[in-house]
Amino acid sequence: MTKRQENIAVLESEGLGYLVQALIDKGYEVLGPRIKDGAVTYDQIETVRDLPIGWTDRQEPGSYRLVKSGKKTYFDYAVGPHSWKKYLHPPETRLWEARRDEQGFTVIEPERETAKKALLGVRPCELQALAIQDTVFTGGPYLAPGYQERRSNLFIVAVNCVRPGGTCFCASMKTGPKATSGFDLALTEILESGRHYFVVEVGSASGEELLSDLPTKVADDAEKEAAAKAMERATAKMGRELDTKGIRELLYKCFDDPHWQTVADRCFSCGNCTMVCPTCFCVNVEDGTDLSGQQAERWSRWDSCFTRDFSYIHGGSIRFTVKARYRQWMTHKLAYWLDQFGTLGCVGCGRCITWCPAGIDITEEVRALRDKEQSEKVQSV
Amino acid sequence: MVGKRKPKLAVWKFASCDGCQLCLLDCEDELLAVAGEIEIANFPEASHRVVKGPYDISFVEGSITTPHDAERIHKVRRASKFLVTIGACATAGGIQALRNFADVSEYTSIVYPSPEYIKTLNKSTPIADHVPVDFELRGCPINKYQLVEVLSAFLNGRKPNIPAYSVCMECKMRGIVCVMVARGIPCLGPVTQAGCGALCPSYDRGCYGCFGPKETPNTSALGEAWKRLNVEDRDIVRAFRGVNAYAEPFRKASEAYEK
Numbered sequence: 109m110t111k112r113q114e115n116i117a118v119l120e121s122e123g124l125g126y127l128v129q130a131l132i133d134k135g136y137e138v139l140g141p142r143i144k145d146g147a148v149t150y151d152q153i154e155t156v157r158d159l160p161i162g163w164t165d166r167q168e169p170g171s172y173r174l175v176k177s178g179k180k181t182y183f184d185y186a187v188g189p190h191s192w193k194k195y196l197h198p199p200e201t202r203l204w205e206a207r208r209d210e211q212g213f214t215v216i217e218p219e220r221e222t223a224k225k226a227l228l229g230v231r232p233c234e235l236q237a238l239a240i241q242d243t244v245f246t247g248g249p250y251l252a253p254g255y256q257e258r259r260s261n262l263f264i265v266a267v268n269c270v271r272p273g274g275t276c277f278c279a280s281m282k283t284g285p286k287a288t289s290g291f292d293l294a295l296t297e298i299l300e301s302g303r304h305y306f307v308v309e310v311g312s313a314s315g316e317e318l319l320s321d322l323p324t325k326v327a328d329d330a331e332k333e334a335a336a337k338a339m340e341r342a343t344a345k346m347g348r349e350l351d352t353k354g355i356r357e358l359l360y361k362c363f364d365d366p367h368w369q370t371v372a373d374r375c376f377s378c379g380n381c382t383m384v385c386p387t388c389f390c391v392n393v394e395d396g397t398d399l400s401g402q403q404a405e406r407w408s409r410w411d412s413c414f415t416r417d418f419s420y421i422h423g424g425s426i427r428f429t430v431k432a433r434y435r436q437w438m439t440h441k442l443a444y445w446l447d448q449f450g451t452l453g454c455v456g457c458g459r460c461i462t463w464c465p466a467g468i469d470i471t472e473e474v475r476a477l478r479d480k481e482q483s484e485k486v487q488s489v
Numbered sequence: 490m491v492g493k494r495k496p497k498l499a500v501w502k503f504a505s506c507d508g509c510q511l512c513l514l515d516c517e518d519e520l521l522a523v524a525g526e527i528e529i530a531n532f533p534e535a536s537h538r539v540v541k542g543p544y545d546i547s548f549v550e551g552s553i554t555t556p557h558d559a560e561r562i563h564k565v566r567r568a569s570k571f572l573v574t575i576g577a578c579a580t581a582g583g584i585q586a587l588r589n590f591a592d593v594s595e596y597t598s599i600v601y602p603s604p605e606y607i608k609t610l611n612k613s614t615p616i617a618d619h620v621p622v623d624f625e626l627r628g629c630p631i632n633k634y635q636l637v638e639v640l641s642a643f644l645n646g647r648k649p650n651i652p653a654y655s656v657c658m659e660c661k662m663r664g665i666v667c668v669m670v671a672r673g674i675p676c677l678g679p680v681t682q683a684g685c686g687a688l689c690p691s692y693d694r695g696c697y698g699c700f701g702p703k704e705t706p707n708t709s710a711l712g713e714a715w716k717r718l719n720v721e722d723r724d725i726v727r728a729f730r731g732v733n734a735y736a737e738p739f740r741k742a743s744e745a746y747e748k
Contacts, residue, residue, distance in 0.1 A: 145666035145693070170714070172671045189666055199662035376679035376707045379654060383661030397645040399522045399637065410662055415654040416704040430705055465657070465669045465679050466714055 115316075117324040118331050119295075121304035124182060125156045127265070127293075130321050131226040136263055139195060140228035141185065146174055148188035150195075153228060160185055167274040167347070167458065170467030180304060183297050186273025187231055187457050191386035195225060196258050197241060203253055203393070203406045213404075220254050226263040230291065232284035233276075233455040235266055237386035239290055243449050244389050253408075263314060266291035270298075270338040274347040275458030277471055281350065283455045285342035287311075293319060296335040307335035348458065350471040351478065352442075355452075359443040362477045363435070371473055372431035374466045379412035381460035381468075382437065387453050390418070413437050438470060496545035496644065499531035501565050503551025503558050504585055504613060508630040509576035510534045510550050519637045526644055542568035546643055549622075552578040552613045554585060559610065559619060566620040573639060574616045577629040577732040581701050584629075586613040586735035590743075613735070624649070629699040629732040632684050652683050653704040656696050660687040668695055675715045677728060680706035680738070701733040708742035722746045 119127070131138050132154075140153040143160050153159065164177040164184045177184055206213045230238075242259065245252035269278070269285035278284030287294040292315030296307040307327055310316045327335075362368075382388040392411035397404045411418055413436050419427040427433045445453030454470070461469045500510055514535060516523060523529075530540035547569035553559050566572060574580050582589065588596060589612045597604040616622055626639055635651055642649035652658070656678035660667065668674040668690050676695035678687070682703040689696050702708070712725050720728075729743035 146671040147666040149666065170670055190664060194664065374710050376710060377705055378657040378679035380657045380661060383658065394650045396650060397641050397647065399526045399641045399644060401645045412658065417653060430707065463667055463670050466710055
């Protein structure tokens with residue numbers, strides 16, 4: 109490990125193409141950032157020209173706009189509407205099917221996905237999201253079908269954030285802007301005084317092996333310093349802040365606070381926040397049949413605690429009001445999650461803020477609850 | 490199911506454009522399977538052959554707009570063991586429910602040379618306002634896969650998998666980038682029920698609300714969000730006054746912005 113830490117390399121910007129090609133040559137399907145429909149989304153990458161070169165974004169609650177930066181950077185954007193969970197925890201999966209026969213019926217297991225995938229441009233907050241989903245899907249006695257197979261065939265190229273977005277708050281959640289673990293390679297993109305290069309850290313043996321095929325050199329002090337400075341600047345430029353001190357106790361105390369209703373008045377309960385969240389994992393399990401009744405299938409589909417049917421239990425929904433649904437979502441992320449999995453369920457990526465069509469901001473709602481709690485404390489003294 | 494009588498299906502038309510009935514004929518690949526499992530007993534759009542009722546399952550298309558239809562729907566209900574309304578007309582009154590916000594006699598006097606021959610009701614109303622309905626399938630037109638799902642569920646004695654959540658859920662599951670957030674296009678998706686597969690957003694358009702209000706739709710908050718996109722009140726009224734104008738949450742929203 110010490111050897112690897114010392115071995116910080118530098119890859120000139122032209123070398124990124126070799127990295128993509130090396131992954132393809134090793135049989136990986138390379139997935140990374142691509143411009144689609146006015147946003148940076150995740151899709152298949154065939155060459156570095158597919159990357160969002162010269163694009164950045166402006167993000168606010170309920171608003172996202174791509175902006176031309178005029179620079180030749182590859183990774184100067186903040187996370188978009190997609191997250192890597194679409195590959196590891198797909199929106200819909202057939203769990204099994206059954207066909208009627210003379211003996212009764214036969215169960216047919218679906219084929220498990222075994223393709224090797226390389227994720228290029230994984231942000232530090234997203235690495236934490238992957239770690240959280242690992243705990244959720246494989247940390248207990250019951251494994252989520254197919255997750256382990258999809259997860260174990262990954263090669264992860266993380267890219268540290270030198271320019272956080274307007275709704276980012278990873279510094280508050282201690283998940284970024286710099287990747288510390290969970291990657292094979294981690295890049296910091298530097299464009300300074302006309303020189304464009306990547307400072308590369310190795311996080312695994314397969315990362316080291318891949319790097320050895322690339323035209324790199326050992327980073328000198330000035331280059332290491334440039335990367336460290338970029339991280340300092342990024343931390344100082346966070347779009348938002350969320351004070352996590354005593355957050356579990358705060359939310360438990362605020363369970364009946366009238367503030368939840370003021371959020372519900374603005375909330376559409378449309379489910380967008382949960383769909384874009386890289387840690388939200390809830391699914392609905394649906395059983396279906398064909399017309400003839402000869403075949404049955406069981407599907408797992410993304411679901412959301414914002415839907416009424418999500419909490420349907422014997423005769424009705426137990427979270428019929430939107431107030432109860434928003435409270436459940438936020439309290440799960442920032443309080444129950446600690447009890448359930450030992451970490452917070454929020455990584456500070458800001459997607460739920462940007463992609464909420466109503467522009468509801470989780471950091472503002474926590475602040476509002478905290479302020480109320482503080483002022484009540486002062487009054488009672 | 491060997492030796493068992495095939496369930497009898499009837500399809501009924503009220504005030505409508507026939508598009509939802511056509512969705513059944515449009516099932517193509519599934520149509521033979523449908524015909525294999527049920528007896529299409531009364532479906533004038535498909536066949537002249539009419540088998541007498543009662544019917545195990547009836548699909549009812551269209552809204553109630555005339556005194557004659559207001560009576561006929563009771564006969565249909567009596568002849569049907571399981572009655573499913575299909576489409577925005579049958580479930581919400583359809584586009585013809587725009588008359589509900591105006592004076593219908595004024596309409597008839599403009600449209601018809603001899604309006605005295607026209608016997609019409611003041612309001613276009615959904616089937617459920619007149620008779621008990623067992624299941625409502627939304628859409629303008631309905632989604633044929635949802636139609637087959639309702640039939641499969643009925644034939645196999647299970648609950649159909651028809652979600653009541655928002656169009657946004659479908660948009661996100663398909664990986665479509667939100668047109669409202671990324672382009673500032675006004676979209677009814679956050680208050681509209683899924684079912685179309687997020688058709689319009691996938692073609693860079695805002696949702697038109699064809700599948701009607703989703704469960705617990707927050708139409709007033711959506712109106713406010715549209716205003717932040719510089720949409721004028723009269724255009725908010727128009728958006729809510731589409732094919733589901735008379736569905737209560739949309740009706741109330743359009744009336745609120747009309748003031």
